[in-house]
Amino acid sequence: MNKPIVRTLLALIGLAFAGHVLADEVPFNQQQFDQAVAAGKPTVVYLHADWCPTCRAQKPILDRLVQEPQFKPVTVFVADFDKESALKKSLRIAQQSTFVVFKQGHEVTRSTGQTQESAIRATLQEAL
Template sequence: MKARIAKLVFGLFGLMFAGHLLADEVPFNQQQFDQTVAAGKPAVVYFHADWCPTCRAQQPIVSRLAKEPSFKPVTIFVADFDKESALKKSLRVAQQSTFVVFKQGHEVNRSTGQTQESAIRATLQGAL
């Protein structure tokens, strides 16, 4: 019984660790975002709205790219376009489906409305 519990615990730990081997796609959190950018780590803020058809086309592409090993160092912060008013203002974002890319603590790229995987890939690569 103890061996079975130990295997379960180690298995769960392994699953949690495996998630950190790939890029993080996380809900926007101001404190976490500030820490990530201040540390100079690669980050992307993706302004998403559930009602937006362009965002719905982008989402599976972003999720697929986030799982690629080349994007492992990138944190993709998914910001709710309708709720993150202060963030939209501070980053001067006027439209949903916008990616704002940070590298070494500075914004280096942005794009809006991209639905082609190659274009989204190129935008995210700007963080690396």
């Protein structure tokens, strides 16, 4: 095999594993969420709705931020606002575009409707 092909393959392999060292952004799962919070892991629940203009503005910002190395320890659960009624009730969430942040097993902050990257970053940093 020639060197340029080997380098290209190694680069692709590196990219494939790069996401595993950064923060996790996963679909909401009650059991996984409960386990993460009970274990005291830095955890964020993001209540999102596809039809929500504010959520559509937040999502690309969130996607960028979770790729930053500082947020590696944080698990972000993305919950569908229209489907997760029990979650909304248990966390007393009335509006989509809401982030709820947990640190060491306890809620430490929440934010609703923020669309500025600096504000969303500050919210996520509360989990650390």
